[in-house]
Amino acid sequence: MDMNEHVGSGAEPDQTNDDLQRESDAQLRGVIDEYMATFEPEPEDTAGVRERILQLVRDDLYRGPSTRLQTEHGHPFSISTAAVRSIVRRAVDSVDGIRARSVDVEPAGEPEGSAATVSLTLAMRAGISFAPTAEAIRGAVSAAVLSELGIPAVRIDINAEDVYVD
Amino acid sequence: MLRMCTLTDRGEAKDLNLVNSGNGSGIGSGSGVRSEVAESERLATSVTSVPGVRSLAPGLRDLVATATARVLRRVGGEPVGVDVARGNDGVKVRIDAHLDRTRSVAEVVDEIFSVVEADIARGAVEASGRLDIDLRVVSRG
Amino acid sequence: MTRHDDRFDLVTLVVRAREGDIDAFESLVDRYETKLLRFCLRTLGDRQDAEDVVQDTLVQAWKSLNALSEPAAFGTWIYRLASNKCTDMLRRRMARPSDAQDPDDMSIHPDGRASVEKSVEARTALQHFSSVLQTLSSEQRVAWVLHQMEGLSYAEVAATLGISEGSVRGRIHRARTAVMEGMEGWT
Numbered sequence: 001m002d003m004n005e006h007v008g009s010g011a012e013p014d015q016t017n018d019d020l021q022r023e024s025d026a027q028l029r030g031v032i033d034e035y036m037a038t039f040e041p042e043p044e045d046t047a048g049v050r051e052r053i054l055q056l057v058r059d060d061l062y063r064g065p066s067t068r069l070q071t072e073h074g075h076p077f078s079i080s081t082a083a084v085r086s087i088v089r090r091a092v093d094s095v096d097g098i099r100a101r102s103v104d105v106e107p108a109g110e111p112e113g114s115a116a117t118v119s120l121t122l123a124m125r126a127g128i129s130f131a132p133t134a135e136a137i138r139g140a141v142s143a144a145v146l147s148e149l150g151i152p153a154v155r156i157d158i159n160a161e162d163v164y165v166d
Numbered sequence: 167m168l169r170m171c172t173l174t175d176r177g178e179a180k181d182l183n184l185v186n187s188g189n190g191s192g193i194g195s196g197s198g199v200r201s202e203v204a205e206s207e208r209l210a211t212s213v214t215s216v217p218g219v220r221s222l223a224p225g226l227r228d229l230v231a232t233a234t235a236r237v238l239r240r241v242g243g244e245p246v247g248v249d250v251a252r253g254n255d256g257v258k259v260r261i262d263a264h265l266d267r268t269r270s271v272a273e274v275v276d277e278i279f280s281v282v283e284a285d286i287a288r289g290a291v292e293a294s295g296r297l298d299i300d301l302r303v304v305s306r307g
Numbered sequence: 308m309t310r311h312d313d314r315f316d317l318v319t320l321v322v323r324a325r326e327g328d329i330d331a332f333e334s335l336v337d338r339y340e341t342k343l344l345r346f347c348l349r350t351l352g353d354r355q356d357a358e359d360v361v362q363d364t365l366v367q368a369w370k371s372l373n374a375l376s377e378p379a380a381f382g383t384w385i386y387r388l389a390s391n392k393c394t395d396m397l398r399r400r401m402a403r404p405s406d407a408q409d410p411d412d413m414s415i416h417p418d419g420r421a422s423v424e425k426s427v428e429a430r431t432a433l434q435h436f437s438s439v440l441q442t443l444s445s446e447q448r449v450a451w452v453l454h455q456m457e458g459l460s461y462a463e464v465a466a467t468l469g470i471s472e473g474s475v476r477g478r479i480h481r482a483r484t485a486v487m488e489g490m491e492g493w494t
Binding site: 025028030031032034035036038039040041045046048049050052053054056057058060061064080081082085086089099100101102103121123162164166 | 314315316318319322323326327328329332333336337340341344345348349352354358361362365366369370432433436437440455456483486487490493
């Protein structure tokens with residue numbers, strides 16, 4: 001559904017009853033238009049609200065779930081799951097024609113958390129050939145997880161669930 | 167368990183009994199709490215000096231501590247972001263950190279562990295028994 | 308996600324946002340905030356109230372994105388959250404008789420803030436219209452604004468509010484009647 005900004009009369013193509021209503025609507029239209037013009041958001045209003053929203057969202061994110069991993073030197077740590085997903089997302093997005101959607105990173109290996117398994121879904125641009133692209137994605141994700149996280153990815157499952165047109 | 171050791175405001179020594187009550191480690195351990203506060207600060211300084219650490223984040227205990235500090239009308243207490251807690255079998259150090267993207271997470275984690283262990287080895291933090299470092303990377307960016 | 312996110316489709320943004328991608332959520336805020344603010348301004352007639360509702364709506368959306376089963380329905384869903392909050396706020400206003408002001412005493416300034424004014428002489432049709440709107444029930448007012456000002460069809464209003472199309476027709480009809488009667492002689 002398109003919640004667009006266009007305002008029509010909103011009239012429904014119904015019975016004759018609506019003809020009368022359409023007429024009374026037209027009389028009111030001038031006042032309604034004037035009323036609507038009165039209540040236009042100012043850019044500084046939206047900017048202020050936006051900043052407050054994002055700060056509250058950031059605070060909420062910091063209290064979000066964590067993923068338990070372990071460095072190769074045996075030091076265990078937690079990291080916000082959102083931060084881990086973000087590493088993978090960035091790597092997937094870096095592949096031309098690919099947009100990451102859902103990302104899941106699970107601790108794996110022995111001891112648990114010394115490695116990670118990744119499964120992800122994505123949208124790809126129409127016309128992209130999936131098989132070679134999947135290889136490129138795997139390479140990018142594997143490299144990113146190792147260099148950004150410092151943990152090896154031992155499995156990367158990829159699911160293309162949608163196609164987009166630029 | 168309410169830990170007040172993350173408060174940096176140390177001016178009102180006589181209030182420390184109030185602050186300590188209810189945490190199970192006994193009333194009257196004023197100097198103990200004072201030293202834990204100093205230890206937290208020392209560790210915080212070491213940890214924030216590790217390249218890749220952007221800042222420390224107040225943990226839940228810090229937020230509770232700050233709220234309580236307001237109730238007790240202590241001013242100027244900033245949450246330190248490192249929490250030192252002593253149990254029966256050793257010391258637990260809790261750290262919530264914001265990292266930047268200059269190094270891999272694992273590298274930064276390893277170095278945080280080593281500076282904390284070094285602080286303990288040189289006696290900057292009193293430790294006997296097990297050392298447990300509970301490190302959480304809150305964000306990376 | 309750098310600023311190429313303008314191109315990202317809605318489903319991708321929602322799926323990413325509900326997994327903690329704050330950049331994706333920021334894009335959603337960019338796309339919907341002004342529309343929502345405009346809708347709430349028109350419904351509530353008060354700038355501060357409208358801002359509060361939009362802020363609460365988007366923060367609640369962030370926290371409960373997992374409750375949205377169809378990412379593609381984000382637009383309808385967000386309007387529903389905002390509509391419900393507007394309805395609640397209007398109900399609370401009406402339930403406070405001590406706060407209720409005689410519509411004839413009210414004037415609307417160009418920036419939308421209502422204030423009490425003793426003189427009735429300089430009233431314009433616009434001012435009178437604003438006061439007539441305040442006599443509508445909260446349900447009528449929200450439905451009427453969605454239909455008449457946001458341009459939603461009856462079916463779309465029904466989907467947004469989660470009620471039947473018949474209920475929507477009823478509310479809008481009663482609202483329209485009240486507005487017509489109230490504006491008698493003013494247009």
